[in-house]
Amino acid sequence: MPRQLPSLNALRAFEAAARRLSFTRAADELFVTQAAVSHQIKHLEEQLGMQLFRRMNRQLQLTDAGQILMPFMSDALDMMASGIERLNHEQREGRLTVSTLESIAASWLVPRLRNFRAQHPEIELSLEIADHPVDFDRDKADMAIRYGPGGWPGVSATKIADEEIFPVLSPSLLEKGPPLKHPRDLLKFPLIHEDMVDRWEDWFEAVGETAIEVPRGSSFPHSNLVMQAVMAGEGVALGRSFLIGPEIASGRLVRPFAASVTAAFSFYVVAPSWAQETPKVQAFTNWIVEETRVAARTGDS
Amino acid sequence: MPRQLPSLNALRAFEAAARRLSFTRAADELFVTQAAVSHQIKHLEEQLGMQLFRRMNRQLQLTDAGQILMPFMSDALDMMASGIERLNHEQREGRLTVSTLESIAASWLVPRLRNFRAQHPEIELSLEIADHPVDFDRDKADMAIRYGPGGWPGVSATKIADEEIFPVLSPSLLEKGPPLKHPRDLLKFPLIHEDMVDRWEDWFEAVGETAIEVPRGSSFPHSNLVMQAVMAGEGVALGRSFLIGPEIASGRLVRPFAASVTAAFSFYVVAPSWAQETPKVQAFTNWIVEETRVAARTGDS
């Protein structure tokens, strides 16, 4: 039952001509010349083996066959148009799935979402928490927030923040612990580490302490767990500027030294490059860029 | 509100691929290569600015967008297919309008129609009586029976009968009139003429009577009126073989001499050449050809 259809372009030309009862006006509508419509319809009539129009000199009439065909074609084209219309609508409204790392979601994104929803009530944002980079060809995510070196192929990435790394501890620990005058004093505190990532040497190097043996202490798999531990007063850890803005601002975390190391990786909003121009994707990208800019200015990043 | 649609061919490729969930199988269905489908869909996705399929290596899935689009396209293409289907049906069944001269309709065609209806109950034959040759570009007639020299441009014509012309009179006139031994004896009868056409000289010439002054008598505009007059015993006229078969066969008209003149014109079934192959037209053409052949054999032409 594979459908047997004549040239679809010819059918479209027929429909326009039948609707306007004029090849010339149909041509205008289709942005082609009258000759093009004339050709298409002649071709179609040949393929079908029947006349669709009666050409009287000033007037065009549908033959019986044309009258039969016309409503089918109009309805079919209308239906196609509404399908396309629905898709366009879909690019504008409805669900937008953003894939992020858990740490970003928890500490940065989720608290700000109410804001996004207020600005874009037509977009129903849903988060997908994934440990590892999205593959837009596979996953159903429309966009992602990624932490990495940038320059990924096939995606358009907008940097939202560089990441600064510096020691943080809880105010209570700072108070009851040994005095913290000099970076070396940090070694008197328990140092908490993040699995797989360790930048303590880099940070000490940045403050001129090159020959330090950094003791291992407890460690956690994700930076937000590390921060939980720090806020519980369990020790000192390296905090990532992008993720702990609110904790610093509220005083739940204290930054004893201004010195920081800029991480090689940054945070990016990414979307498949073919989707970069679509309204929903642009809305989210613009929102997040603006949001980080405001956050940076108010020291709340 | 002129509809804004992407390439219809690409939409068709999409629909097939979405239905079979395979570019390869869609390609088979559309009688093209897999590469063609791949191109079309890539192109379509670019135009729409969204992915329609998720390509996993062995498996193809519709994205949300694809799922939205799919039923619209399926329904639209189905609708187009049913329009075309209806047209094909129309070429096979339903009304067939045949244009003829009144004389042919009355004396030849109408009496045989019951026969055609029996053979082709699916065709609803309707006659259109027209004095002058049909123009298929104008009139709604699908076919015609024409009397003429043949070789018309743009139409396919099948000769159904040559026309023989010979004198006829009513049996009662033959009986009560002067004896008819020799062609010249005809001059003792009133000769009835047909307006515009006069072949008496030709006929006399055919029987070797070259130097005859043919007297004018009464005349009528159409040959069937002439024949009415002859059957009413009003005189002798030249009868046309094609039209008076039944009258001769039943004895209502008598043919006193075997000699006849073959007319320059013949009878043809004609149809616009683009329609010549269609089932209804072929059915009528075949029927009429067969019918005249039978009539010629049984002497009933």
Add this chain to the structure above:
DNA sequence: AATTATACATTACTTTTTCTAATCTTAATA
């Protein structure tokens, strides 16, 4: 009655789209 204007048809190309063959890529399967 002649002239003008309108609308589709035709012709000879040109341009665009579509398709193909060959080859590549990726990952599931043997």
Add this chain to the structure above:
DNA sequence: TATTAAGATTAGAAAAAGTAATGTATAATT
């Protein structure tokens, strides 16, 4: 590890669609 089964890619060929210019027929106008 090799094989196989999709789809993707590339470069070029083929087919379809479109154009400009002109032709034709005839209704409308002058």
